[in-house]
Amino acid sequence: MNEKEFVILQLIQENPFLTQNEIADKMGLSRSAVAGYISALTREGKLLGRAYVLPNKKEILCIGGANLDRKIQAHADIKLGISNLADSSQSCGGEARNIAENLGRLGCESSLLTIVGADHAGEWILEYTKPYVDFNPSLISNDQSTGTYTAVFDKTGDFVIGLADMSIYDSIQEDLIEKKWGYIASSELVILDTNFPAEVLKKVITKCWKGNIPLCVTAVSSSKVKKLPDDLFGVTWLIANKEEAEELSNIVIKEDGDFFKAAELIMNKGVERVVITRGDKGLIYFTQAGEAGAVLPPLVKIADETGAGEALVAGIIYSHLKGLQAEDACKIGSACSLLTIQSYETVNHELNQKKLQEAFKRYFY
Structure with missing residues (x-):
């Protein structure tokens, strides 16, 4: 300036x-x-370009999905080709939306850049999320339906299959990032999931790198992670599970050492810090600064694993903004995830800073 x-x-x-x-x-x-x-x-993002609106400084802008999530659990063994008795429920979901709500409940100023339909599902998501998240950057489409994700579980609660209807995200174009740049440029950190088209993901990553804006990428799924560009310079954190990491590193992870090898290959693309989750074996982290290690969580009674990954991301970024090193950030992220899987909600309704601090001390001190 x-x-x-x-x-x-x-x-x-x-x-x-x-x-x-x-x-x-x-x-x-x-x-x-x-x-x-x-x-x-x-x-430069100093003005939003309309009536000289000055952007409110937000700690975190989350870019990506906001869906209606449905969960269906069978009463007995699932049999194909016939009707199966089941219980169903629905909740607000979407990777970016869930992360934004978690952060809002932790006291962070979070905002969301997403798209929902002008339908009942979209209205419900907006009204439910607004107490925790600023929706001003988001779009409402009159032409398309809000995205939905349906997860089917067997009688024991194990995940069987997921069905995603998210064509609404394909309507997002590169020019949206230019139009919404004021919101991005005024953020202390951006979190990007992989729901939007490949060219949009590349645009966000490139502009955050050039604008020196910290960026966390969360992979969402092994199919969607393919949309990420090979050049990941500008990505401060990349958080993925085993299958997503295999896709990004182009190796098969068989042994414990392979997790670190995959993380190193991902860092070679330009990422500063890589976290790879390992299910009930916790996670590993590896950074350009030479930090490396594993976080092994304690055994807890699981109510519902849905939302565990988003809680992990929120906890890590919450810690990162407070200046913590990778090990403690991953432990706090893991504590946040543990709180989530012990509740039946995708985002634990009791989550707050005090609860997270207590969980961190209980599980990792």
Whole structure:
């Protein structure tokens, strides 16, 4: 930002209703020159470009999915080709939305850039999430239905199959990132899931790198992670499970050492910190700074594993923003995940800073 841009921004902060002509008179510039400086401030994210709206500083912007999640659990052994008795429930979901809600419950200022339909599901997601998350960056489509994800479980609660109807995300274009750049540029950190098209993911990663904005990428699934570019410079954290890590590293993970080998190969693409989850064996982490290790969680009674990954990401990023090193960040993320799987909600309704601190001390001290 040059000196004239700085002065113009100060004038707008004092009075957002100043016209370009009034700013020009105060500074002894032409109106066209002022318009040029304002355009530059908009590109830099210092203004949102509409009536001189100044962006509110948000700690975290989450970019990606917000769905209606349905869970179906069979009463008996599932048999194909016939009707199976089952119980069903539904909740707000989506990787980015779940992470944003977790962070909001932990006291972080989080916002969400997603797209939902102008339908009952979209309205419910908005109303339910608003107490914890700023939805102003998001879009509402009149042409498409809100995304849905249906998870089917057997009688013991083990996951059988997931069915995703998320074509609404295919409508997102690269130019949206330019239009919403003010929200991205004013964030202390961005979290990106892989629900949006490949060109959009690449655009976010590239612009965050050039803008020196910390970025966390969460993989979502082994099929969607294929949309990530080979060049991952600018990614501060990449968090994936075993299958997603295999896809990114192009190796088969068979032994414990293979997790670290996969993490190193992913770091070779430009990532600063890699976390790979290992189910009930916890996770491993590996960083460009030379930090490496494993976090082994205690055994707990599991109510529902849905949402565990999103809670892990939220806990890690919550810790990262507080300046903690990778090991402690991963332990706090694991504690957040443990709290989630002991509840029946995708995001634990009792989650807060105090609960997380207590869980961290209980499980990892």
